[in-house]
Amino acid sequence: MAEQWIFLNDEFVRKEDAKISVYDHGFLYGDGVFEGIRVYSGNIFKMEEHMERLYQSAKSIMLNIPYSTEELTKLTIETVKKNGLENAYIRLVISRGIGDLGLDPYKCLKANVVIIVEPLAIFPEHLYESGIDIITVPTRRNRPDVLSPKVKSLNYLNNVLVRIEAHLANVSEALMLNDQGYVAEGSADNVFILKKNKLLTPPGYVGALEGITRNAIIDLATELGYEVKEEPFTRHDVYTADEVFLTGTAAEVIAVIKVDGRVIGEGRPGKHTNILLEAFRKLVVKDGVPTGVLNKNLHVS
CATH class of the missing domain: 3.20.10.10 (D-amino Acid Aminotransferase, subunit A, domain 2)
Structure with a gap:
């Protein structure tokens, strides 16, 4: 695989530069949601269904995703293109964001958004x-x-x-x-x-x-x-x-x-x-x- 690019909060960064604060509540408490999505021959399979489930999961735990469904869909497509992979696995992660060491999610002012695209084979x-x-x-x-x-x-x-x-x-x-x-x-x-x-x-x-x-x-x-x-x-x-x-x-x-x-x-x-x-x-x-x-x-x- 050529150089890997990850979308992280409004920008593309190289894999080695994709960093999240240790005060992020996704890290501290597992507070967030995610989706795993597949790309087959340049086609993102069941994209609409995955996005719907992601936003429903976020709504259920009162987590605000700072992009509309349409915006996040476009960013996901752009991330696939940026990495140039015809067949790939997408991991879309929305964490509660940076807070303090307390449990209170209302101290996390903005969610972190991460889109990772890479090859994946669970079973040979x-x-x-x-x-x-x-x-x-x-x-x-x-x-x-x-x-x-x-x-x-x-x-x-x-x-x-x-x-x-x-x-x-x-x-x-x-x-x-x-x-x-x-x-x-x-x-x-x-x-x-x-x-x-x-x-x-x-x-x-x-x-x-x-x-x-x-x-x-x-x-x-x-x-x-x-x-x-x-x-x-x-x-x-x-x-x-x-x-x-x-x-x-x-x-x-x-x-x-x-x-x-x-x-x-x-x-x-x-x-x-x-x-x-x-x-x-x-x-x-x-x-x-x-x-x-x-x-x-x-x-x-």
């Missing part, structure tokens, strides 16, 4: 062909009545603890249950199970983030004639499913072939998972906002 390509092993973990999902899963906040400690447990078990990802024992989501992914041609995914009220990729798969599956339901299910339902797969902006659509030592289906990515992955990869290059970056070697200064 061969795992999309072979599938992944995962586990369920003791760490429970935050209760929705404590912190809504619809708020994509900077405080990801719940998810980080799950990823630590996955790492200790030497697997790629792990599933969280909620306090009632229902499957909620992975550390960074939504989960789907297929059973007798019915596709199930946990509803938001059990603690699942309403993922952009998740919703895209629901729409695609419905168009392809699948019966899709958002309803609670347990680990037993996962263990006995015909197919299991995860979805996420970074992960896309990836098959799960083993959960807690139980082999799923025939122990390889299922036919329906592959159908949905293929449909998804056709969708990502056309559903979104074009940036005009068509050459991955292009660098705009």
Whole structure:
């Protein structure tokens, strides 16, 4: 990758010059919101949906974003162009801003806005062909009545603890249950199970983030004639499913072939998972906002 440029509060700076104060409440308290967005062949996938979720998250925690949706969309496109990447991952971060060591958010006078664009691959390509092993973990999902899963906040400690447990078990990802024992989501992914041609995914009220990729798969599956339901299910339902797969902006659509030592289906990515992955990869290059970056070697200064 050529020299990397980051948008930081009204200007573009080089990666090494992108600095935030240690008094920023995003650093001190995880007070802020973010979005992860993908660029495919110069197309920012589901840009409008990501922006809508970002602004809804900010409104929910009473965080004022100092740009309109249209302005921030243009700045995001400009950041992609500035880095000249045809295929990339965008991290858009809005923190509460600089305050003092107290908790009071009203002492933070202006939010900090950061847009990062860089290449990203969460899973190597061969795992999309072979599938992944995962586990369920003791760490429970935050209760929705404590912190809504619809708020994509900077405080990801719940998810980080799950990823630590996955790492200790030497697997790629792990599933969280909620306090009632229902499957909620992975550390960074939504989960789907297929059973007798019915596709199930946990509803938001059990603690699942309403993922952009998740919703895209629901729409695609419905168009392809699948019966899709958002309803609670347990680990037993996962263990006995015909197919299991995860979805996420970074992960896309990836098959799960083993959960807690139980082999799923025939122990390889299922036919329906592959159908949905293929449909998804056709969708990502056309559903979104074009940036005009068509050459991955292009660098705009």
